[in-house]
Amino acid sequence: MTDNSSTEEMIRLLREISGKLDRILIQGSADKESDDGILDVLDVMTLLTLPDHLRTTATALFELGSATADELAEKTNKERAVESNYLNQLVRMGHVAKNRNGRKVYFSIGEGLGK
Amino acid sequence: MALTIAIHSYKGGSGKTSFAINLASAYASVGKSVCLLDVDLKAPSSFNYLLPESKHWVNDIFEGRYGVMDVVKDVSKEMGTKGAFYIGYSNPDILAVREVSSKDRKWQSKALKLLMAAKKDLSNAGIDVVILDTGAGVDFTSVNAIAVADHVISVGRPGVSRQRLMEQIIGGVYMPLDKDCYIIENMCHSDNPTDLSGKKFDLPVLASIPCMCDVAVRGDNEVLVLTEPYHIFSKKIYDIMESLDKITS
Ligand SMILES: Nc1ncnc2c1ncn2[C@@H]1O[C@H](COP(=O)(O)OP(=O)(O)OP(=O)(O)O)[C@@H](O)[C@H]1O
Ligand SMILES: [Mg+2]
Numbered sequence: 023m024t025d026n027s028s029t030e031e032m033i034r035l036l037r038e039i040s041g042k043l044d045r046i047l048i049q050g051s052a053d054k055e056s057d058d059g060i061l062d063v064l065d066v067m068t069l070l071t072l073p074d075h076l077r078t079t080a081t082a083l084f085e086l087g088s089a090t091a092d093e094l095a096e097k098t099n100k101e102r103a104v105e106s107n108y109l110n111q112l113v114r115m116g117h118v119a120k121n122r123n124g125r126k127v128y129f130s131i132g133e134g135l136g137k
Numbered sequence: 138m139a140l141t142i143a144i145h146s147y148k149g150g151s152g153k154t155s156f157a158i159n160l161a162s163a164y165a166s167v168g169k170s171v172c173l174l175d176v177d178l179k180a181p182s183s184f185n186y187l188l189p190e191s192k193h194w195v196n197d198i199f200e201g202r203y204g205v206m207d208v209v210k211d212v213s214k215e216m217g218t219k220g221a222f223y224i225g226y227s228n229p230d231i232l233a234v235r236e237v238s239s240k241d242r243k244w245q246s247k248a249l250k251l252l253m254a255a256k257k258d259l260s261n262a263g264i265d266v267v268i269l270d271t272g273a274g275v276d277f278t279s280v281n282a283i284a285v286a287d288h289v290i291s292v293g294r295p296g297v298s299r300q301r302l303m304e305q306i307i308g309g310v311y312m313p314l315d316k317d318c319y320i321i322e323n324m325c326h327s328d329n330p331t332d333l334s335g336k337k338f339d340l341p342v343l344a345s346i347p348c349m350c351d352v353a354v355r356g357d358n359e360v361l362v363l364t365e366p367y368h369i370f371s372k373k374i375y376d377i378m379e380s381l382d383k384i385t386s
Contacts, residue, residue, distance in 0.1 A: 065246040066280045070313050077313060081284070085253050131250060133243065 062116030064131050079108040080117065080131070088130040139172075139260040140385055141267040143286035143316075147302045149273035151292045152323040154182045155352060157270035159362040159374045165218035166363060167378075169265040172209055172223040176252075176282045177272035178237040181227035189215045194228040196237065198255050199248040205255035206262055216363060223264065237278070245277040252285045280310060288385070289318045290343070295325055307338045317384075321377065324348040341384075343377045346370060 069080055082097045083089060089097075091106035098105060109129045112118035119132040144157045154175075161173035174195055175182055191210035197203040209223035216222055228234070240248075259267050269286060271279040283289055289311050293299055303320070311318045322345040352370050355361065362371045 063243045063246050065242040066249055066277065066284050067242070069284070070280075070310065074313075078315070081314070084249060084284070087250065087254070131246065133247075 062132065064112075064117035068117070076108055076112060079105060080112060083109075083112075083118065083129060083131055088128050090126055090128055094129070138287075139256065139264045139267045140288070140381075141256055141269065141286045142288045142290055142381075143269045143271055143282045144290050144292060145271045145279055145283060146273050146292045147275075147306045148293070148299065149180075151273070151294055152321075152346070152352075153273070153292045154270050155356050156290075156292055156321060156323065156346075156374070157268050158188075158360055159371070160378065161222070161266070161268045162216065162218065162360045162362045163371075163374050163378045164266045164268075165213060165216070165220040165222040166366075168219040170221040170223075170263055171218075171266045171268065172205075172225070172259050172264045173268045173270065174205075174209070174225040175227045175270050176278060177270060178227045178278045179234060179272055179276070181229040181234065182270065188212055188224050191224060191226055193225075194233070195225045196228045196233055198225070199237075199251055201247070201251055205258050216360070218363070221264075240277070245281065248277070249281045249284060252281055256285055275306065275310060280314075283310060283316065284314050286316065288381075289316045290321055291318060292321045292323050295322045295345075304337050307340065312338075319343045319381075319384075321346065343380050344373050346373045 064080060069077055069084075072080060078098055079094065082094055086093060086097060091102050091109055094109065095102040095105040109118060109120075113120050113129070117132055119130050121128045121130070142160075144153045144160075146153050154177075157173060161171050165171040176195060178196060178199070189210065189212045191208070193203050193208040195208060197208055198205050205225070209225040211221050212224050213220065213222040256267060269282040271282045273279070291303065291306070291311070293303055307318060318340050320340050320342045322342060325345045325347050347369065349370060351368065352361065359365075361368050362374050365371055366375070
């Protein structure tokens with residue numbers, strides 16, 4: 023190997039490393055976004071990834087806008103306790119917001135925590 | 138509630154917009170109160186500039202700037218239909234299209250809520266049938282509309298390769314969203330008899346519409362269902378309308 027070709031080889035390797043570092047940096051910033059809670063937004067693509075029972079509940083909530091567990095159970099034809107359980111799961115996942123108004127608890131699709 | 142139908146396809150150029158305009162016109166011509174919305178915000182069709190202009194855009198609904206009834210325009214006089222015929226266009230200005238294409242998921246989530254609310258408003262305003270002309274493929278503009286609709290009509294060109302794609306979208310989008318779906322085979326040719334119903338799902342095929350130059354050539358300047366109701370294409374559309382009436386009544 024001549025001097026010239028080994029220099030070229032080194033430059034090629036450095037470029038490759040530089041490219042890998044770039045990708046790691048890009049990856050890192052994506053992870054950070056999810057820490058900020060942007061992934062909690064319930065959009066229709068996320069809706070598609072939910073298990074069937076939660077998707078039914080979330081879709082009904084999209085239609086109703088804001089609803090109590092009773093109102094939602096009426097719409098989905100399920101037991102109130104069951105629906106309440108699903109709603110609280112969605113709250114824990116960050117997809118649904120829970121607000122108390124007097125003695126009633128209202129659920130609505132969350133706004134997400136990110137930007 | 139207004140009967141809400143999303144017109145969709147996996148691949149572009151399958152005839153969604155032509156079908157949507159004609160189906161909406163067919164409903165309006167028999168006296169139904171109809172609203173046709175172009176929700177393809179990323180590639181607005183403006184319904185081929187066939188129908189009269191309007192002041193506001195469907196984009197304004199998604200932004201929460203205007204309610205749907207402020208956006209749509211009744212064109213029944215111009216079109217000569219018995220029933221009210223409301224139309225809403227997406228803004229074809231390139232700035233508006235670029236803006237929509239850069240919206241984040243949070244905006245899309247709100248857009249879905251606003252579209253749900255728009256459907257309610259249309260029902261309250263006495264609209265019988267809402268037709269949503271969506272963009273092709275899987276993205277927010279199409280899937281939000283599918284989520285809002287009661288029924289999805291998937292317009293596709295027949296063929297083995299497309300059959301597999303059809304199965305993907307049925308199993309991965311329509312079914313999980315719990316929609317009643319139907320298939321229209323469009324631009325059919327006797328050389329290509331493979332149907333689209335998909336062995337796996339066996340969805341009803343409402344019609345097979347042949348490939349006809351008339352549709353392509355005259356479709357830019359007229360609504361065949363209204364100008365020539367006895368055309369083969371128009372008859373197919375009226376048949377589809379009747380099938381839908383039977384299914385939904
Ligand atoms: N049955 C038919 N026979 C012949 N040409 C047709 C037929 N149906 C539609 N076309 C023509 O095919 C072209 C594409 O149709 P159209 O714009 O309705 O498709 P689209 O699915 O809405 O497309 P896009 O995905 O871009 O929104 C148009 O020129 C239209 O006139
Ligand atoms: Mg179109």
